[in-house]
Amino acid sequence: MSKTINIAVHHLTRVEGHGNIAVNVQSGKIEKCEWQVPEAPRFFEAMVRGRHYSEVARITSRICGICSIGHTLASLKATEAALGIQVTPQTFQLRELMKHAENFDSHVLHVYFLAAPDLLGAPSVFPLVQTHGEVVARALRLKRIAHEWGSLIAGRTTHPTKAVPGGFASLPTVKELEELRAKLLAAVPDLEATLATVKALAGAIPAFDRPTEYMALHSQKGYALYDGEIQTVLPDGDKKSYKVADYRKCTNEYMTSASTAKFTKNRLASYAAGALARFNNNHEQLLPEAKKAAAALGLKAICTNPYMNTVAQVVEIVQSFHESLAIVEALIKAGIKDEPLAQPTRFSKGAGATEVPRGILFHEYEYDKDGMCRSGNCIIPTNQNHANIQKDFEALVPKLLKEGADEKKMELSLEMLVRAYDPCISCSTHFLDVTFVR
Amino acid sequence: MAKPKVAFFDFACCEGCQIEFTNYGDAAFLELIKHVDVVEFREAMSEKTAAPIDIAFIEGSFTREADRPRLEEIRRRAKVVIAYGQCATTAGINALKNHAPDYKACVYGRDAQMPHLDSQKAVGVDRVIKVDYYAWGCPVNKYEVLQIVAHLLHGKEPVIPNYPVCVECKRREAICRYDVGDYCLGQTARAGCGAPCPADGIPCEACRGFVDKPNQEALLKVLSKRAGMPKGWAEAKSRMFTANQRGDAS
Numbered sequence: 001m002s003k004t005i006n007i008a009v010h011h012l013t014r015v016e017g018h019g020n021i022a023v024n025v026q027s028g029k030i031e032k033c034e035w036q037v038p039e040a041p042r043f044f045e046a047m048v049r050g051r052h053y054s055e056v057a058r059i060t061s062r063i064c065g066i067c068s069i070g071h072t073l074a075s076l077k078a079t080e081a082a083l084g085i086q087v088t089p090q091t092f093q094l095r096e097l098m099k100h101a102e103n104f105d106s107h108v109l110h111v112y113f114l115a116a117p118d119l120l121g122a123p124s125v126f127p128l129v130q131t132h133g134e135v136v137a138r139a140l141r142l143k144r145i146a147h148e149w150g151s152l153i154a155g156r157t158t159h160p161t162k163a164v165p166g167g168f169a170s171l172p173t174v175k176e177l178e179e180l181r182a183k184l185l186a187a188v189p190d191l192e193a194t195l196a197t198v199k200a201l202a203g204a205i206p207a208f209d210r211p212t213e214y215m216a217l218h219s220q221k222g223y224a225l226y227d228g229e230i231q232t233v234l235p236d237g238d239k240k241s242y243k244v245a246d247y248r249k250c251t252n253e254y255m256t257s258a259s260t261a262k263f264t265k266n267r268l269a270s271y272a273a274g275a276l277a278r279f280n281n282n283h284e285q286l287l288p289e290a291k292k293a294a295a296a297l298g299l300k301a302i303c304t305n306p307y308m309n310t311v312a313q314v315v316e317i318v319q320s321f322h323e324s325l326a327i328v329e330a331l332i333k334a335g336i337k338d339e340p341l342a343q344p345t346r347f348s349k350g351a352g353a354t355e356v357p358r359g360i361l362f363h364e365y366e367y368d369k370d371g372m373c374r375s376g377n378c379i380i381p382t383n384q385n386h387a388n389i390q391k392d393f394e395a396l397v398p399k400l401l402k403e404g405a406d407e408k409k410m411e412l413s414l415e416m417l418v419r420a421y422d423p424c425i426s427c428s429t430h431f432l433d434v435t436f437v438r
Numbered sequence: 439m440a441k442p443k444v445a446f447f448d449f450a451c452c453e454g455c456q457i458e459f460t461n462y463g464d465a466a467f468l469e470l471i472k473h474v475d476v477v478e479f480r481e482a483m484s485e486k487t488a489a490p491i492d493i494a495f496i497e498g499s500f501t502r503e504a505d506r507p508r509l510e511e512i513r514r515r516a517k518v519v520i521a522y523g524q525c526a527t528t529a530g531i532n533a534l535k536n537h538a539p540d541y542k543a544c545v546y547g548r549d550a551q552m553p554h555l556d557s558q559k560a561v562g563v564d565r566v567i568k569v570d571y572y573a574w575g576c577p578v579n580k581y582e583v584l585q586i587v588a589h590l591l592h593g594k595e596p597v598i599p600n601y602p603v604c605v606e607c608k609r610r611e612a613i614c615r616y617d618v619g620d621y622c623l624g625q626t627a628r629a630g631c632g633a634p635c636p637a638d639g640i641p642c643e644a645c646r647g648f649v650d651k652p653n654q655e656a657l658l659k660v661l662s663k664r665a666g667m668p669k670g671w672a673e674a675k676s677r678m679f680t681a682n683q684r685g686d687a688s
Contacts, residue, residue: 065455068452124482124485140460140467
């Protein structure tokens with residue numbers, strides 16, 4: 001083969017944060033094949049030191065604008081574990097509800113605004129306003145519902161106000177929950193139309209399988225999002241569990257000479273986190289409506305095609321919608337109780353985990369006797385996916401070369417692959433700078 | 439008249455202020471893009487341009503020399519530059535690391551000296567280029583942003599508050615945090631958000647920064663005496679979002 005390919009995507013578009021793709025093929029030989037991250041590091045673990053426990057989640061929510069609800073919750077859970085705080089069942093339910101709102105919101109954003117333009121052959125959602133006006137309007141309606149739903153419980157969806165250590169600083173009223181229920185029910189046609197749109201586009205999703213390890217929270221109670229223990233599943237179905245407090249044992253952050261970004265690994269050379277990882281671990285626990293959506297969209301466990309992460313997100317949109325309706329019903333039925341915040345019973349060290357749209361998120365803090373933070377550690381899903389994206393590149397580029405793909409096709413395939421992971425690079429407090437050579 | 443060309447650019451930040459741009463809902467968003475032409479917005483679109491732009495929204499802080507040329511290029515192309523969100527205005531939360539000289543070692547351990555980890559003190563983008571307007575807040579108040587854009591489209595000067603959050607808090611009849619035994623920075627914090635935090639039952643953390651000429655001594659006194667905050671905490675309190683606006687900014 002005498003093929004020469006030079007791909008140098010600087011600051012990949014339609015992803016959160018800054019990433020580069022670099023592929024050099026000389027005379028058919030792959031000389032370079034890298035997913036690079038030049039995001040400016042922001043040093044959050046240094047920022048939380050010396051801050052009071054009531055301030056820590058407010059600081060770490062600022063790690064990410066899209067998953068700030070998830071960062072708030074992981075942070076609160078870690079702080080509560082460290083301070084021996086037990087939250088009430090009502091707090092637990094409300095937090096589940098805000099977690100669902102975030103995943104629904106973020107998945108709608110990703111499926112419609114970031115991923116769909118590739119499948120429709122458009123550079124962004126803006127030209128689609130002319131060509132697919134109703135689809136864009138529908139996306140914005142769903143986005144708005146998610147925003148109002150999250151805001152009702154969290155105060156704000158970008159950097160929540162109401163969720164605090166020990167509970168909620170203010171609570172929704174039953175009337176507000178009834179209004180939310182009405183809004184959700186009114187969105188059913190838009191939800192059905194979403195499934196139809198994605199089904200029509202699913203044929204454009206590239207076929208590419210690379211079996212890997214999948215990590216997600218798992219709970220006996222149902223499809224885990226807000227809470228659970230760590231579980232990983234291998235392509236052959238072999239599952240292994242870990243306690244959240246032992247998260248370092250299954251994340252194993254390390255440096256590599258091939259890239260300067262921190263990678264993670266567990267049982268295999270890399271693992272994946274995110275909607276597909278959750279689906280592969282917990283698909284049996286999906287509600288019937290979500291199972292039906294998965295079947296309609298051709299998503300079957302264990303799915304090893306990373307491009308199908310976007311489809312798994314659609315299945316989760318359905319799951320979050322119906323699960324939230326049930327939570328809202330239960331809260332309306334039980335009535336909202338005005339509960340005081342649960343107070344600290346000790347000051348020590350603790351870890352918390354929750355599922356954010358892009359995968360499993362870990363926070364850990366240590367507090368001194370005055371409740372001031374001594375140290376913090378955050379392991380973010382995009383960092384955990386980083387090695388997996390790199391390994392996907394290493395498998396996909398030779399495959400595309402063999403299929404005779406030209407530079408343009410290869411570039412789009414790699415861009416779409418990264419977008420399928422829905423990376424959230426600003427999240428990555430550990431990402432390092434990479435010199436970019438063309 | 440051709441629609442004004444608007445572009446979004448991001449530096450060190452969480453991109454949450456860009457996300458706020460997608461939270462207007464269908465009616466307001468579709469109306470807004472009838473009046474402006476969004477030509478560049480990396481988080482949401484692949485289109486790029488080297489052409490002049492009318493309004494550039496810059497999100498994120500300046501934290502490393504490598505970003506200077508990109509900022510200068512944006513300034514060269516843009517008629518109006520808006521520092522969009524607290525990271526761009528004063529470096530907001532990013533500046534919290536500025537007083538901790540060991541921040542690199544704290545996060546990266548023995549890898550801290552690697553050259554690509556270059557990160558200086560976080561500052562607002564106006565330390566590098568001229569900024570015409572400031573959309574304060576972490577996140578921005580998306581309705582204030584609409585106001586700013588609407589004013590600019592009509593050739594008017596945007597009105598951006600320079601009075602404390604307490605004004606808006608009283609106006610919406612929220613309970614004063616000090617009256618429930620809490621603390622608050624509302625008395626020196628810049629208004630314009632509508633005081634959502636005290637209304638939601640948490641203190642104002644001054645995420646829009648200080649008003650011009652805040653009385654920092656009085657703030658310290660109120661935090662210590664009225665809220666009973668321990669000395670060290672009271673002194674460090676306003677570092678969270680206003681580290682670069684404090685008298686001891688490094």
